[in-house]
Amino acid sequence: MKVYKTNEIKNIALIGNSGSGKTTFAEAMLFESGLIRRRGTIEGKNTVSDYFPVEKEYEYSVFPSVISYEWKDKLMNFIDCPGSDDFVGGVVTALNVTDLALMLIDAADGVEVGTINQFRYVDELKKPAVILVNGMDHEKADYENTLSSLKEVYGNKIVPVQYPIGNGAAFNGIIDVLKQKYYHWEPGATAPAVLEIPENEKERAAEYYQVLLEAAAENDEGLMEKFFDQGTLTEEEMRDGIHKGMLNHSLYPVFCASAEKNMAVHRIMNFLSMVAPSPDDMPAPKNSDGVEVAPDSSAPTSLFFFKTTVEPHIGEVSYFKVMSGVVKEGDDFTNTNRQSKERLAQIFTVAGQMRNKAEQLQAGSIGVAVKLKDVRTGNTLNAKGSDHIFNFIKYPEPRYRRAIRALNESNSEKMNEALNRMREEDPTWIVEISKELKQTIVSGQGEFHLKTLKWRIENNDKIEIEFLEPKIPYRETITKAARADYRHKKQSGGAGQFGEVHLIIEPYTEGMPLPEIYKFNGQEFKIQNRDTQVINLDWGGKLVFVNSIVGGSIDARFMPAILKGIMGRMEQGPLTGSYARDVRVIVYDGKMHPVDSNEISFMLAGRNAFSTAFKNASPKILEPIYNVTVSVPGDYMGDVMSDLQGRRAIIMGMESEKGFEKLNAKVPLKEMNTYSTSLSSITGGRGSFSMKFASYELVPSDVQEKLLKEYEEQEKED
Incomplete structure (x- = not known):
């Protein structure tokens, strides 16, 4: 393969809703390029893009697949992305390392929720986009309706370069507005006849041409002046205007x-090779220090690794983008993230599983290395003279949680190894071994996302697993002040144990003052603040520990032991065993023995006094609340809202966005465990949602009673 300069490289993300034909389109491009001699099919399980066993099993894309081919003296790097919303991580990855989005839209279904969601990332990342209405031969194809829905969502930015002659079985040609030609396919023909535009299409073609002409001229002052002077532009000038637009x-x-x-x-392959931006046309990406790093081949070499897969008989395959400089076989690098040395013995360009050896890749290129010893997804390798770190890819929050366990407990460690490996391949899988919940929690983008994970572990790693309902990380707190004391006394021959602690607890909010006097049952307790410790708890919230001992009733050396006992109870709250938070504890009195008092005595006295006071302070259970945003076609809004209200949701507002209704709500995490499946059922797969942690809030009294009973029964069983 020849060495391509940065301005000869085109990096393109192939995106679109599930079923829009991206993988089939990729096959057609590879066939046209001569890289393959026969086009595969999804049904035949032999496409270049979908080569993993799980993709063949389910007949949908799971991973973004890199496809590189040479075309018209350009190196075309496509990343074929999964269409399902459950695998949106692949779209996010691809858009971050490419310079153009080619959005495929099914001519039968038009603009769908998945289209809107994926285009939202295109907008956020400020990527140029080309739209391809695919499937014009489908019996329900409707180009005009699709074009209308596109204009409804994206307005005058939508500018047709082509329109079809015929829909469905009658589709046999296109009018190319830019080239002012008619491409006609005879039945069974492998290539079209290029003809003049028929008389009966000239008026319509002229209308489309005028729109395209004006849109192209608007993006360049010189082109605009020429358009006003002469009323037209050359094809090359129009391409230049489209490029700038x-x-x-x-x-x-x-x-x-x-x-x-x-x-x-x-035809679209030719257009992309000429008009799609090269890496040096785009704003320079920034490293972790906010410094722009231009794709300059004369600069020190820096490689960003955006994807890792594990392939049979090969092992780890690592995909990288050359952010700056030039990479050659045998180059040595430093992994700046892991402070380790790495040598790239061989480098390749790829088309799915096919690897083509490359002697050199310049800035902007996408390449592959195999069997690297210490490279992970998201790492940066730097040559001498470079010390960049790149961390610009931001993935969406998970939306679906399940506890996971190996059916054979002896396989638990192997299961965790497999989970960590797959986390490298898809960063939107989040794996947490929760000490609090005593479960391994796997979070992802949806039910299909986790179903795929399960299939891979059971079929590739031969480990039988099961998903369980995940426990909810409740929190416990108090709603009023309370007082308690506890004496720990134990005598069993020799030295005994003695410690007595008197304390007050109250709910704590940020910045609240410490009262000088507390009253309980008509008795006043004066407080003198000798020392205050504010402890930021690992699980959220605070514990404020106040030493108010006067007169030496408890020696200062025992205060850490009292705090340790209280912290032990905070880690296993008195109500349900959940973490406690946002409590102020004032130790104001106690007793000690000159011989029998020791640290363990005061630790147990502090723990038990705190537990008693907690139960008398109107304790409440807090539950995690999430901000949930649901996007659906308007026809489904009523059913979706009713379903959410049945999940104890508080509807915060509604708005229209690009042809779809968007609903914002606050929903308890407990009620979201099955939401992915329910929303898909309600909307026929046309709805999508996102969720992000908002806060902890008090559970309703009936829910608290139910939780307390469940905990009591569990304690009896244990």
Whole structure:
């Protein structure tokens, strides 16, 4: 393979809703490029992109797949992304390391929720985009309706470059507005006849041409002046105007095709090779210090590793983007994240599993290395003279949780190793071995996401596992002040144990003052603040520990032991065994023995006094509340709202966004465990949601009673 300069490289994310035909389109491109001699099919389980066993099993893409081919003296690097919302991590990864989004839209289904969601990332990352209306040969294909829905969502940014002649079985040609030509396919033809535009299409083609002409001219002052002077532009000038419009996000060119029948694929390949931006056209990415790092091949070499897979007979395959400089076989690097040395013995470009050896890759290129000893997803390798670290990929919050365990307990360690390995392959899988819940919790983007994980562990790693309902990380707190004392006394021959602690507890909020006097049952307790410790708890909230001992009733050396006893009870709250939080404890009195008092005595006295006071302070259970945003077609809004209200949701507001309704709510985590499945059922798969932790709030009294009973029964069983 020849060495391509940065301005000869095109990095493109192939995105679109599930079923829009991305993998089929990728096959057609590879066939046109000559890299494959026969196009595979999803049903035949032989496509270049979907080569993992789990993808063949379920017949949908799970991982973003890198596909590189040479075309018109350009190196075209595509990343074919999964369409399902459950695998959105692949879309996020791809958009961060590419310079253009090619959005496929099914001509039969038009703009869908998945389209909106993926395009939201395109907007956030400020990436140019080209839209391809695919599946024009489908019996329900409707180009005009799809175009109308696109304009409804994205307005005048939608500018057709082509429109079809015929829909469904009648689809046999396109009018190319930019080239002012008619591409016509005879039945069974492998290539179109390039003809003049028919008389009966000239008026319509002229209308589309005028729109495209004006859109192209708007993006360049010189082109605008020429357009006003002469009323037209050359094809090359129009391409230049389209290129600039794409870069400033004012123009989304629209094409149409049938990837399955390989109709019009060749034409869009040519367009992308000429008009898609190169890495040096785009704003320079920033390293972790906020410094721009331009894709300069003369600069010291820096590689960012954005993806890792494990392939049979090979092991780890590591995908990287050359952020700056040039990488060659045998180059030595420092892994700046892990402070280790690494040598790249061989480098490749890839098309799925196919690897093509590369002697050199310049800045902006996407490449692959195999069997690296200490490289993880997200790491940066630097050559001498470079010390960058890149961490610009931000993944969405998880939306679906399950506890996981190996059916054979002896396989637990192997299961955890497999989970950590898969976390490298897909960073949107979150794995937590929870000391609090005594469960291993796996969080992902949806039910299919975790179903895929289960299939891989059971079929690839041969470990039988099961998913369980995850426990909820409740918290305990108090709602009023209370007082208690406890004497720990034990005599069993020789030295005994003695410690007595008197304390007051109260709910704590940030910045609240310490009262000088507390009253309980008509008795006053004066407080003198000798020392205050504010402890930020690992699980959230605070414990404020106040030493108010006067007259030496408890020696200062025993105060840490009292605090330790209280912390032990905070870690296993008196109500349900959940973590306690936001409590102020004032130790104001006690007693000690000159011989029998020791640290363990005061630790136990402090623990038991705190437990008694806690139960008398109107204790309450707190539950995690999440901000949930649901996007659905308007027809489903009523059913979705009713379902959420049945989950104890508080509806915070509604708004319309690009043709869909968006609903914002606060929902307890307990009620979200099955929401992914329910929303899909209610909306026929057309709804999506996101969720993010908001706060801990008091549970309703009926829910608290139920939780207390469940905990009592569990304690009896144990």
